[in-house]
Amino acid sequence: MTTTVLISGAGIAGPALAFWLHKRGFAPTVVERAPALREGGSAVDFRGEQMALLERMGILEDVRARETAMGAQVIVDTRGKKVAQMPSVFFSGEVEIERGDLTRILYDHTKDHVEYVFGDYITGLDERSDGVEVSFAHGEARGFDLVVGADGLHSGVRRLAFGEEERFRTDLGLHTAGFTAPNHLGLDHLGRLCSVPGRTVMVASGRDRSALNVSFVFASGPLEVGRRDVEAQKKALAERYADFGWEVPALLESLGGADALYFDSVSQIHLDRWSQGRVVLLGDAAWCAGPGGSGTGLAMMGAYVLAGELAAAHGDHEVAFARYEEKMRGPIKVSQKQAAGIGTFLAPQTRFMVGYRNFLYRVLGSKPMTRVFTWLTSRAANAATLEDYDAPVAARG
Template structure:
């Protein structure tokens, strides 16, 4: 019997997780990733509730627990750096927190033996027909697949090609920000510092690495337009937002310009009337991002991947039925997480 050929775009979390379940269900799975190699960006991801069951089912929960830095909590400070309160570790870390690099490497390791990974390439065109999807790639040869699944993040190329422009799906939550790392000159160890003003927030933390300090500088914005601008313009926006701020702010702005892991993003959600079009569907942030402020992105990606795979396996080859049931089951969970994302964005100065 010929295996169903599935193409997954994106090799971060949702894509490899879905590939794991589909491979075990007998599918012929290819994952395409535009990065030249496995991505090591991202600082920490956390898991809550049912996501832990997914990790257990995949056989990696115990291994991931070994990577938990066991954060001790976050100290709230005012504009002078004086402590005003404390937040427990669970406020940011969930029930389990690990460096994202550890998660992506483990997911790749447990799938690489039975899943075809293609790095340094991306989808450039999709054409559906009665028996499949013709896929054109930026570098590779044109190929045929039975199903195509976008697991390629907020700015999903699959969603753009199959569902329409990013602007039609993205909802900006009023926050943008930059992340980077610098020398841990404050001596933080498995702890964080949070300083907020009505329109800005500085969050500093160390995941147990004595030498490095992770920095997040967020500020109120009216759109996500800066996401598509160059680093110089993004840095200028950050400097303007934090101009005149005291405490460690000037030193952090200087470190931002020197950082080689600079990352800028806006806090957005993805809202679509339907997550599927014919033989193409979406999973994780590509289809229903709840925003980083929800604290549920990684958990939602894992649960979404398992839910989609389970429905495909039980539908007996009827992808339309599987996609519909997947969406019906998951939408209430996504709606709850997206509401959390909106409310937390407001707490950090967003205008959602």
């Protein structure tokens, strides 16, 4: 009998795991709370060892066909004057793609072999000796051999299996927001970044020249804004950036009519272990690092390792989960350490620190520093090695 695996989350980590589980002879099902694939989202990049993973999956050409092809990121002051310029490799890696486009590619490569259930989510996990009885918000309860939480920073699976999020979340003192606006700046495969103490705005236009991808990053403690209260989030952003200057008034005007808004704290997840019985966590649900930690690539690498170890262990989840964690802990430690200091670059707290950050950008963006800079930005991506796994047929769960 084929081992059945329920994966919570149809973002990137979940479908990537489903891809490899199917290749290894397992029967994956993906459940997603949203009614359909989530479109749009910020761009994600790949570099170093992660490029080999995309090639091994057979999706590298698809990713290149939809890449943003971003050029330089220009740092400007509030008058719009250029103060520094960063090469594309810093923000965009070797290849960059919008999150929604990558999600679509992964879905298209798995939909014919993987069961997807949209518009539902897990509400209960009852582990038994031979599997897990899973309750859903809308659908009937079902039994699976294994359950994987690939449902992000605010993972429902993690809450059910390990406890409340606050026990494991470390906030980095930042909030971030992202949305799409009309490209009134006329940017063509270019980005702009502007900072004042404690607040930053980033805009970029890549494959779709009619649109601007807008990101706000600001220093902040906990905010009394509901995670699903989009209007309250928009109001909080408008108040926080009301006196920013530069192009922000036009961006805030576009924010009012934005169809979708991402708004959340910049946080990390730290767990003593990533599995509990037949339940295991993957990606941000297990180890969210934050911006600059190569999170998307490492989530896909983790999916590759988890599926490979399950196959190598012939479905023995205890052995496979332990090996998966052993191989991914080191790379995740590097990722989280690299991301922990991102606030110094994304939202410097004082006028002096803004100026110093811009000075560092000028130095790191110079031609003599290109090789060092590329190494610095690739440390997290190269921390996980792409192993070769045999593909035995999965055994019973």
